[in-house]
Amino acid sequence: MPYLIDGHNLIPKLGLRLDSIDDETELISILQEFCRLTRKQIEVFFDGAPTPHAETRKFGPIIAHFVRLGTTADTAIRNRVKSLGKSAKNWTVVSSDRQVQAEARAAQAEVVSSDSFATLLKQARNSASKPTDERKLSNQEVEDWLKLFGERKDK
Numbered sequence: 001m002p003y004l005i006d007g008h009n010l011i012p013k014l015g016l017r018l019d020s021i022d023d024e025t026e027l028i029s030i031l032q033e034f035c036r037l038t039r040k041q042i043e044v045f046f047d048g049a050p051t052p053h054a055e056t057r058k059f060g061p062i063i064a065h066f067v068r069l070g071t072t073a074d075t076a077i078r079n080r081v082k083s084l085g086k087s088a089k090n091w092t093v094v095s096s097d098r099q100v101q102a103e104a105r106a107a108q109a110e111v112v113s114s115d116s117f118a119t120l121l122k123q124a125r126n127s128a129s130k131p132t133d134e135r136k137l138s139n140q141e142v143e144d145w146l147k148l149f150g151e152r153k154d155k
Contacts, residue, residue: 001110002041004080005031005094005117006073007064008048013118024066028059030121035061037124043080045073074100081107 011023014030024046031042040061047067049055054068067076074097081088081104093104094117101111112120137145 001090001092003043003092003094003117004077004104004109005042005044006077006097006100006114007044007046008073009096009114010044010094010118013114014121024064028062028064030125031062032060034121034124037127045076045080047071047073047076078103081109084109 043063045065049066056065088107088109092110096114
């Protein structure tokens with residue numbers, strides 16, 4: 001199920017700072033890793049973009065909407081949900097805004113709070129960092145490698 005995310009709601013939930021110059025870039029990087037691990041599609045919305053920077057850009061699997069100053073990510077997300085029509089039921093909206101959540105539910109989209117999604121992101125990162133099935137060499141294989149590299153002479 002693809003996601004529509006209010007980026008500025010999520011940034012502080014991940015321990016990032018909204019007043020950082022790179023806050024949006026840092027979030028996009030985290031979301032890219034999540035997409036890689038889960039094969040999910042994400043559209044993230046950031047409000048407050050000055051007019052020349054208000055645009056939609058693709059960052060690998062992420063579509064980032066930089067919403068122009070004077071409007072909000074909440075409005076852009078609500079409009080996007082409306083534009084999905086009946087297929088909204090196939091999407092998950094990530095927002096802490098109650099009005100966005102209510103309208104998403106009314107459109108039959110799934111709703112996840114920014115806090116819950118931050119937890120999901122952290123779980124995905126933690127589960128991916130665990131090594132899987134590390135193979136041990138047998139004593140004979142160790143001996144063979146040592147012989148091959150001249151570290152040990154035949155007895």
